[in-house]
Amino acid sequence: MPDVAENPSLQPWQVEQVYAVSPSAAATAAAEALVVGGRWASSGCDGRAVWGRCSGSNAEPYDCAADYRMLRYRCTCASRQVPCKHVVALLLMWARGRVPAVPPDMPGGPRGHRPHWLMRWLDEVPVATGSAMSPMPIAPVDAAVDLIGSPDSATLDIPDGDGLARDALTSDERSPDDRRARDQKVRSTAAGLAEFDRWVHDRVRSGLADPSLAHPSAWDDAAARLVDAKAGALANRVRRMGAAPVSRAGRRSGIDARVADAVTGTASLEHMLAELSLLHVLADAAQRLDTLPPSLADSVAIAVGWQVRQADVLAGVPETDDWIVMGRSDTREDRIEVRRSWLRATSTGRWAMVLSFAAYGQALDDSLVVGRRLHADVFRYPGALALRALVGRVHDDGDADDDAAHLGAADLAWTADTAGACAEVGAMVAAEPWIERVPVCVVAAPCRVRHGWGLADHAGVLPLAVDGDALGVLLACTAGGPLPIMCEWTPSGLLPLAVFLDDRAVDIGPVADPAFVSGGLARTVAL
Amino acid sequence: MTSTLDDHWRALVSTALLGTDRREPPPAPPGLLADLAADDIQRDAPGRVLQQAAAVTVARRGGLASSALPDDGRLSPPPSDGRPVTSPSATHLWQRMVAWWPVLEDEWLSAVVATGRRLSPELVVPLLARHRGNPSRHELVRVAAGPLAEWLIGWSARLGPTSRRPVAPESLGVLPELSVTPDLVALLAVGPDEPLAPSGGALGELVGTLVIGPLHAGNFAAGHVPVLTNVMARIHPGVLPLIDDALREVLRSPTAHPAASAVASPLRSLVGLRRQLLADLGDHRVGDVPATMPQVPREEP
Numbered sequence: 001m002p003d004v005a006e007n008p009s010l011q012p013w014q015v016e017q018v019y020a021v022s023p024s025a026a027a028t029a030a031a032e033a034l035v036v037g038g039r040w041a042s043s044g045c046d047g048r049a050v051w052g053r054c055s056g057s058n059a060e061p062y063d064c065a066a067d068y069r070m071l072r073y074r075c076t077c078a079s080r081q082v083p084c085k086h087v088v089a090l091l092l093m094w095a096r097g098r099v100p101a102v103p104p105d106m107p108g109g110p111r112g113h114r115p116h117w118l119m120r121w122l123d124e125v126p127v128a129t130g131s132a133m134s135p136m137p138i139a140p141v142d143a144a145v146d147l148i149g150s151p152d153s154a155t156l157d158i159p160d161g162d163g164l165a166r167d168a169l170t171s172d173e174r175s176p177d178d179r180r181a182r183d184q185k186v187r188s189t190a191a192g193l194a195e196f197d198r199w200v201h202d203r204v205r206s207g208l209a210d211p212s213l214a215h216p217s218a219w220d221d222a223a224a225r226l227v228d229a230k231a232g233a234l235a236n237r238v239r240r241m242g243a244a245p246v247s248r249a250g251r252r253s254g255i256d257a258r259v260a261d262a263v264t265g266t267a268s269l270e271h272m273l274a275e276l277s278l279l280h281v282l283a284d285a286a287q288r289l290d291t292l293p294p295s296l297a298d299s300v301a302i303a304v305g306w307q308v309r310q311a312d313v314l315a316g317v318p319e320t321d322d323w324i325v326m327g328r329s330d331t332r333e334d335r336i337e338v339r340r341s342w343l344r345a346t347s348t349g350r351w352a353m354v355l356s357f358a359a360y361g362q363a364l365d366d367s368l369v370v371g372r373r374l375h376a377d378v379f380r381y382p383g384a385l386a387l388r389a390l391v392g393r394v395h396d397d398g399d400a401d402d403d404a405a406h407l408g409a410a411d412l413a414w415t416a417d418t419a420g421a422c423a424e425v426g427a428m429v430a431a432e433p434w435i436e437r438v439p440v441c442v443v444a445a446p447c448r449v450r451h452g453w454g455l456a457d458h459a460g461v462l463p464l465a466v467d468g469d470a471l472g473v474l475l476a477c478t479a480g481g482p483l484p485i486m487c488e489w490t491p492s493g494l495l496p497l498a499v500f501l502d503d504r505a506v507d508i509g510p511v512a513d514p515a516f517v518s519g520g521l522a523r524t525v526a527l
Numbered sequence: 528m529t530s531t532l533d534d535h536w537r538a539l540v541s542t543a544l545l546g547t548d549r550r551e552p553p554p555a556p557p558g559l560l561a562d563l564a565a566d567d568i569q570r571d572a573p574g575r576v577l578q579q580a581a582a583v584t585v586a587r588r589g590g591l592a593s594s595a596l597p598d599d600g601r602l603s604p605p606p607s608d609g610r611p612v613t614s615p616s617a618t619h620l621w622q623r624m625v626a627w628w629p630v631l632e633d634e635w636l637s638a639v640v641a642t643g644r645r646l647s648p649e650l651v652v653p654l655l656a657r658h659r660g661n662p663s664r665h666e667l668v669r670v671a672a673g674p675l676a677e678w679l680i681g682w683s684a685r686l687g688p689t690s691r692r693p694v695a696p697e698s699l700g701v702l703p704e705l706s707v708t709p710d711l712v713a714l715l716a717v718g719p720d721e722p723l724a725p726s727g728g729a730l731g732e733l734v735g736t737l738v739i740g741p742l743h744a745g746n747f748a749a750g751h752v753p754v755l756t757n758v759m760a761r762i763h764p765g766v767l768p769l770i771d772d773a774l775r776e777v778l779r780s781p782t783a784h785p786a787a788s789a790v791a792s793p794l795r796s797l798v799g800l801r802r803q804l805l806a807d808l809g810d811h812r813v814g815d816v817p818a819t820m821p822q823v824p825r826e827e828p
Contacts, residue, residue, distance in 0.1 A: 454596075480604040
């Protein structure tokens with residue numbers, strides 16, 4: 001019998017209401033100890049009930065539910081108390097907003113979102129009209145589902161691709177077909193992420209010394225499944241791990257080399273574990289976006305690979321400022337060359353990152369030349385850090401002969417010492433723990449450190465992750481003295497991208513292989 | 528806390544390397560990591576390793592701190608060099624030169640030294656690396672770069688010459704000879720430092736006779752470009768403005784032979800770049816000489 005009286009706009013109970021139904025103060029105290037997210041799985045609530053699985057002393061989790069419309073409680077534990085401490089804990093979590101609401105219109109038939117045991121139990125007692133104790137909002141759930149849009153391109157954020165923004169309509173605005181398609185994509189992505197997380201668990205279970213990990217195909221297969229699940233950005237990170245030095249060492253001579261590498265290549269193994277753990281965090285977070293703060297949910301969604309249409313970003317409110325192109329860095333992501341251009345607002349010191357993509361034979365955007373200043377509208381993508389941005393209207397791009405294009409000392413006023421750079425990196429890592437690159441600009445001098453090179457000032461030394469010509473040019477430009485140097489922080493160290501001399505900016509960032517992309521690059525610009 | 532964190536991290540790495548089937552995950556150390564383990568209970572051992580590894584990774588990255596500078600870490604600067612550095616535009620021109628007309632590089636390097644300049648620092652490393660197999664050029668780069676070059680080679684032997692063959696000082700700055708067909712040798716008879724009449728004098732007329740006229744008539748094909756390139760790379764800089772104007776006329780002229788543009792276009796690019804390179808260095812030999820090339824057939828009215 002359908003629950004005709006279910007009301008999707010019901011509010012959760014107050015904590016005091018939960019205390020009121022608890023059988024005893026001892027039960028309440030015991031329940032409070034269970035109000036921790038890690039104990040609960042598959043929890044949810046809707047217009048009639050709240051449910052979840054609680055890990056307890058038993059090997060099998062307890063199925064708990066509360067029919068808060070009819071004031072009935074159920075748990076598979078052995079307790080004779082009703083409600084038991086598990087149900088009270090579940091109600092407390094619900095009252096505190098820690099149980100995700102589930103939309104009532106999920107496909108699969110009426111109330112198909114509920115577990116079967118719950119449906120059977122709820123059907124035992126139909127809801128009487130007007131028996132609701134309180135209303136519950138459902139909108140945040142819909143908003144969260146909107147967030148995990150429908151990217152059609154899985155590997156990279158292709159401008160104007162079908163994506164999140166198209167789904168940013170209210171449920172009423174969507175056609176049933178749209179909703180079904182969206183829900184299908186959401187389920188597909190969630191299933192793919194869950195599968196990937198299991199794969200990560202299995203790798204840790206069998207050990208990172210497993211010779212199968214020495215073959216790129218192991219990583220490529222996992223990446224391909226993520227691509228199928230529309231988690232392209234995550235797939236790229238997985239694929240990069242297949243190209244890590246430790247894998248190559250193992251691939252050359254099998255397990256023996258791999259075990260030997262455990263001694264000599266500890267850094268690579270540490271990197272592998274660190275990266276796998278962060279991928280696990282991302283995959284886990286992306287499966288419960290609706291429980292995250294909106295800006296963090298945006299960051300997770302974008303880090304996983306869901307997309308935002310360029311047009312929707314450009315429809316936002318711009319940051320109009322004098323922007324300096326501080327650095328540029330090219331990297332190959334699978335079969336695409338990616339150029340990151342780092343801009344900094346002169347009035348606020350905020351960073352913005354503009355991406356450009358090129359497939360084989362195509363040209364990367366070379367309009368943002370390091371050292372140039374432009375007065376422009378910059379539109380930011382959503383996210384906790386919101387580093388990624390698009391350049392909109394350029395009001396004044398003063399060419400090299402124009403005084404407006406020449407930088408002065410004040411334009412580099414946002415540079416920091418190494419301690420300040422550490423603080424900037426720390427703040428950004430705290431906001432997005434999976435971030436791989438953080439822009440910093442330090443006034444420092446290159447120096448020798450134990451195993452390589454570093455950047456030093458009065459506050460200390462930070463390691464550099466650079467060698468070859470870029471290191472040579474850095475040494476030549478600084479001649480061992482302090483200069484403003486724009487770097488990308490990476491887990492391996494600072495990667496210098498540009499050096500600012502008195503009369504010029506020198507671009508020393510990694511450059512795309514000219515055999516892969518077309519076009520040239522101006523690497524020295526007069527200031 | 529740092530040592531505890533590092534110890535815990537090493538234990539996690541060991542566990543992950545061997546696998547949780549073979550080794551139990553280490554217990555979280557007291558403090559925030561233990562609180563995290565209690566708040567976010569993981570049901571299986573891999574989950575505990577991943578949870579703790581993620582937490583330690585974020586703590587280490589977020590807690591990035593600069594270390595103390597080693598006693599011998601600071602670099603001694605190279606001896607100072609009072610010569611003015613080449614301009615930023617010179618760097619851009621050099622990039623174009625090596626990409627399109629490397630035949631000009633010897634002259635440009637010599638002109639840098641001759642005009643009392645030194646190479647801008649961003650050029651020193653690519654030039655040292657580029658010419659390390661050619662002792663003469665490498666030596667010229669070292670002269671043009673000054674003490675900075677020796678300082679850099681001291682840090683990176685990769686920038687040093689591949690051959691220890693000594694280079695005679697008098698040979699520095701002498702441009703290597705380029706192959707030119709006998710009928711065009713006369714164009715190079717005037718030395719680059721010899722004075723030239725404002726209109727190019729006899730050399731200007733010779734250029735008109737031997738190059739521009741035949742070019743207009745279609746006597747040169749694309750196969751002649753390498754030879755003509757060598758001529759344009761070595762001809763007296765004083766006639767470059769004349770040649771530039773004459774080539775422009777050929778490209779515009781409707782009466783020019785159809786094959787002329789295939790030769791005139793690359794030559795004009797070379798001549799233009801050579802003029803820019805020398806003018807950027809303040810070379811007095813290139814100026815805006817009035818273009819008087821009577822040998823170039825004009826359009827019919």
